[in-house]
Amino acid sequence: MHKPIRFVVDYVSYVVRGSPKFYVWMACLAVLIVVWAYAFFVQATEGLAVTGLNNQVSDGLYLGNFAFLVGVAAAAVTVVFPAYVYHHKALHDVTVLGEMVAISAVIMANLFVLSHLGRPDRAWHMAPIIGIFNFPDAMLPLDALVLMGYLLLNLVCGFYFLYTKYTGGRVNNSWYIPLIYVSIVWALSIHTVTAFLFNTMPARPFWHHSMLPIQFIATAFAAGPALIILIFLIIRRNTKLSIADEAINLLSTIVTFCLGIALFLLMSEVVTTLYHPAEHALGLEYLMFGVQGLSPLVAWFWAALAANIVAFVMLLIPRVRKDYRLLPVACVLIFAGIWVQKGSGLLVPGYIPSPIGEFSNYLPTTLEVLVGLGNWAIGFFILTILAKGAIGILLGEVKYASEPLGVRSGVVTPFRTSFEPTRMQPWAPSSDPDARVEVGGGAGRGSRARRQGRVAVG
Amino acid sequence: MPQEKKASLVDLDKEPPSQRAAPPGQAEKHEQTVSSSRRGFLKDAGGLGIASLMGAAALLTNSDDAQAKTEWAEWFQGNYRLMTDKEKAQAKARLEKRYSQEYGKPVTVDTTPAKEGVLFGYALNIQKCIGCRRCVKACVEENNQSRGAAQEIEWIRVLKMEKGAFTPEKMNQGYPDPVGIQVGGNAYSAAGVTLEGEHYYQPEQVPEKDAFYMPIACMQCEKPPCVKVCPVRTTYREADGIVVIDYNWCIGCRLCMNACPYWARRFNWRAPILPKEEMNPKTHYMGNRPRMQGVVEKCTFCVQRTRQGRYPACVEVCPVGARQFGNLLDPNSEVSRILARKRVFRLRAELNTYPKFFYYMD
Numbered sequence: 001m002h003k004p005i006r007f008v009v010d011y012v013s014y015v016v017r018g019s020p021k022f023y024v025w026m027a028c029l030a031v032l033i034v035v036w037a038y039a040f041f042v043q044a045t046e047g048l049a050v051t052g053l054n055n056q057v058s059d060g061l062y063l064g065n066f067a068f069l070v071g072v073a074a075a076a077v078t079v080v081f082p083a084y085v086y087h088h089k090a091l092h093d094v095t096v097l098g099e100m101v102a103i104s105a106v107i108m109a110n111l112f113v114l115s116h117l118g119r120p121d122r123a124w125h126m127a128p129i130i131g132i133f134n135f136p137d138a139m140l141p142l143d144a145l146v147l148m149g150y151l152l153l154n155l156v157c158g159f160y161f162l163y164t165k166y167t168g169g170r171v172n173n174s175w176y177i178p179l180i181y182v183s184i185v186w187a188l189s190i191h192t193v194t195a196f197l198f199n200t201m202p203a204r205p206f207w208h209h210s211m212l213p214i215q216f217i218a219t220a221f222a223a224g225p226a227l228i229i230l231i232f233l234i235i236r237r238n239t240k241l242s243i244a245d246e247a248i249n250l251l252s253t254i255v256t257f258c259l260g261i262a263l264f265l266l267m268s269e270v271v272t273t274l275y276h277p278a279e280h281a282l283g284l285e286y287l288m289f290g291v292q293g294l295s296p297l298v299a300w301f302w303a304a305l306a307a308n309i310v311a312f313v314m315l316l317i318p319r320v321r322k323d324y325r326l327l328p329v330a331c332v333l334i335f336a337g338i339w340v341q342k343g344s345g346l347l348v349p350g351y352i353p354s355p356i357g358e359f360s361n362y363l364p365t366t367l368e369v370l371v372g373l374g375n376w377a378i379g380f381f382i383l384t385i386l387a388k389g390a391i392g393i394l395l396g397e398v399k400y401a402s403e404p405l406g407v408r409s410g411v412v413t414p415f416r417t418s419f420e421p422t423r424m425q426p427w428a429p430s431s432d433p434d435a436r437v438e439v440g441g442g443a444g445r446g447s448r449a450r451r452q453g454r455v456a457v458g
Numbered sequence: 459m460p461q462e463k464k465a466s467l468v469d470l471d472k473e474p475p476s477q478r479a480a481p482p483g484q485a486e487k488h489e490q491t492v493s494s495s496r497r498g499f500l501k502d503a504g505g506l507g508i509a510s511l512m513g514a515a516a517l518l519t520n521s522d523d524a525q526a527k528t529e530w531a532e533w534f535q536g537n538y539r540l541m542t543d544k545e546k547a548q549a550k551a552r553l554e555k556r557y558s559q560e561y562g563k564p565v566t567v568d569t570t571p572a573k574e575g576v577l578f579g580y581a582l583n584i585q586k587c588i589g590c591r592r593c594v595k596a597c598v599e600e601n602n603q604s605r606g607a608a609q610e611i612e613w614i615r616v617l618k619m620e621k622g623a624f625t626p627e628k629m630n631q632g633y634p635d636p637v638g639i640q641v642g643g644n645a646y647s648a649a650g651v652t653l654e655g656e657h658y659y660q661p662e663q664v665p666e667k668d669a670f671y672m673p674i675a676c677m678q679c680e681k682p683p684c685v686k687v688c689p690v691r692t693t694y695r696e697a698d699g700i701v702v703i704d705y706n707w708c709i710g711c712r713l714c715m716n717a718c719p720y721w722a723r724r725f726n727w728r729a730p731i732l733p734k735e736e737m738n739p740k741t742h743y744m745g746n747r748p749r750m751q752g753v754v755e756k757c758t759f760c761v762q763r764t765r766q767g768r769y770p771a772c773v774e775v776c777p778v779g780a781r782q783f784g785n786l787l788d789p790n791s792e793v794s795r796i797l798a799r800k801r802v803f804r805l806r807a808e809l810n811t812y813p814k815f816f817y818y819m820d
Contacts, residue, residue, distance in 0.1 A: 047726070047729060047752055048710075048727050048728075049608075051727075053727070054727070055725060058712045058716065058725060059712060059716070116711070116712075117709050117710050118725065118726070118751070118752030119709050119752040119753065122533075122708070125692070125709050126690055126709065131690060132537055132540070132691045132707075134689050137687075138686065138687050138688055138689045139687065139689075140687070140711060140713055141689040144689075200687075201687070201716055202683070202719065202809050203683060203718055203719035279654075351716075353654070355718065356615070356655065356657070356720075357653065358654075358657075
């Protein structure tokens with residue numbers, strides 16, 4: 001029992017120490033979380049009347065973010081799938097970071113579900129055994145179940161990997177690899193079920209089409225890897241972990257393809273719906289052009305579309321895609337564009353017009369925005385902790401040894417830390433701040449390292 | 459230009475104030491007193507939710523207070539359908555005690571189950587309806603809905619339908635597209651029975667000359683989409699065909715509101731405002747007992763009345779006899795005879811919800 005306890009102790013003590021930048025970042029998030037606690041308390045006691053929702057538009061910001069974040073969680077598969085199915089080496093080395101993004105995104109998605117409930121104190125009614133699990137009729141409990149399963153899968157896979165890396169042991173592939181394959185299929189299932197949550201209701205024609213699940217997955221696999229690329233670039237800039245260019249290049253290729261598919265699906269939807277605009281087209285007309293002067297979403301829709309198209313064109317050009325000063329710009333555009341398209345752009349036109357043809361406005365209140373921001377802050381707080389610890393272990397700065405922590409830090413590992421027994425892992429001496437560890441090894445060294453004239457140790 | 463008929467331009471209000479009879483000053487006072495006590499109660503409930511996280515210590519500190527004890531027990535009670543008879547009796551007694559204290563009068567909570575051989579149905583004569591909305595008012599009084607500007611909940615909405623306005627002036631509006639399909643002008647004149655209608659009309663008197671009316675409420679579908687999507691099975695179809703909600707089990711996810719094609723469901727965005735003296739003390743567990751913040755509610759065919767052999771409040775109050783109610787399994791009931799003899803239609807029949815609320819014309 002000594003090892004697991006040391007793992008927790010070492011992990012925590014590594015995570016709590018950091019640069020001033022790290023503390024400022026965490027403090028900003030903490031402020032948002034404190035504000036969230038207050039806003040959530042007000043909402044729970046005063047009721048959802050403090051939000052901008054009403055009997056016509058009964059869901060908005062919260063469920064929109066939920067749909068988006070389930071996509072981000074599912075998008076971890078864009079890291080896991082190439083790593084374990086196509087044995088992509090560069091991504092294989094940082095798979096665990098993708099899993100950490102998935103864990104944080106699932107937690108955020110669950111927080112948004114909790115925020116949208118009128119009675120969050122009764123959320124346990126949905127749980128199997130202690131509550132009533134309306135299966136297979138209802139989609140929400142199924143969605144909650146697959147999300148929880150996905151969270152568990154990623155926690156198990158991610159932390160098992162980190163733990164073996166920490167102890168210097170070997171990953172037991174006989175159950176680890178099957179679990180990875182399960183998590184790949186599971187990732188697709190969480191987003192499919194989330195789409196089913198919306199598109200199985202004939203009462204809401206804007207959502208009621210069979211294209212929604214694939215649209216969800218295409219947009220998710222554009223926005224999710226875009227976020228992961230941004231996170232990878234931030235990690236490269238701020239830590240000693242050098243993620244190979246090939247990992248980022250493959251992700252940006254996936255983003256390009258999936259964004260192209262998403263744009264094509266949007267075009268199909270627009271043409272199908274608006275060729276002969278039946279009553280069912282009113283939601284889309286409201287979103288794209290406004291109806292009778294009611295046009296709160298029009299600017300958002302076109303801005304998001306422009307962002308997506310600009311980013312798509314940028315990514316189509318290989319030189320731009322591989323330029324790591326322009327790539328983040330494209331990624332931010334995609335992330336924001338899809339967030340609008342899948343958030344308010346999906347939710348609100350589903351409610352407008354109402355089933356009896358009524359157009360009503362919905363504008364989130366400040367309190368609603370603060371709860372939403374807080375949910376994001378909690379997610380990023382958790383993500384920072386998880387990613388920092390994972391990086392520490394990947395770098396070998398956190399590893400199992402019998403000596404106290406102070407003595408161990410900065411010492412080159414005496415034993416193999418890689419789970420691949422045949423490959424030597426080149427660790428950089430951590431006293432040299434400029435040295436970057438190429439976890440990907442020689443094959444992973446890309447244009448960036450060459451450009452900067454840095455030669456990885458090894 | 460998009461269709462004109464859809465443009466019931468409505469502002470942000472949850473439910474805009476209608477022409478309620480209560481004097482404004484009085485209503486305001488009720489709202490204040492009631493809301494403060496309800497809010498206190500809800501804060502306690504919220505405290506209890508947090509207490510559950512903190513564990514048994516908080517439970518012990520709260521259990522001195524009888525009120526808190528009641529709410530604690532209510533919080534832990536199961537779904538009504540899965541309760542044993544003994545638990546149902548306890549839940550009923552608990553609620554009666556709490557409501558009686560809260561509203562300062564003896565409140566009964568009926569738990570009469572569905573009777574065998576009964577399937578309730580409703581028929582509404584749209585030819586007769588004059589749009590007076592007495593049914594709406596009677597429903598609110600009978601069923602203890604929240605009232606007042608802060609949160610007004612009405613289970614019945616009366617839609618004002620247009621008779622169609624084809625005018626010579628409109629011939630000059632719009633334009634034909636290259637192959638002669640008209641865009642705008644008379645092409646966009648709404649007419650006839652649709653589910654889209656103005657339900658905020660404020661007439662000098664009814665019936666208005668250029669309109670007819672179609673009241674809507676819960677259609678008590680035989681295949682209710684709301685029941686299917688409920689994640690916790692808190693809303694379900696009773697044996698006599700009424701779709702009910704166990705307010706104590708509802709988690710407020712509002713998926714039922716998304717699934718309902720008739721916009722029949724309302725949400726308690728805040729604690730309901732129900733003045734003590736206006737509260738109807740004859741309640742049913744599944745029907746008109748006072749609701750709490752954060753749960754969904756809707757028409758129950760006045761389950762507290764109809765299971766006792768009475769008519770729903772809206773049927774009793776209708777001045778023109780447009781509303782008929784009865785047992786669909788009894789060939790001699792009003793509603794069965796209407797089905798046999800009149801031209802009957804259901805709303806949104808194409809959605810296969812099979813409403814037991816029928817519209818007819820003479």
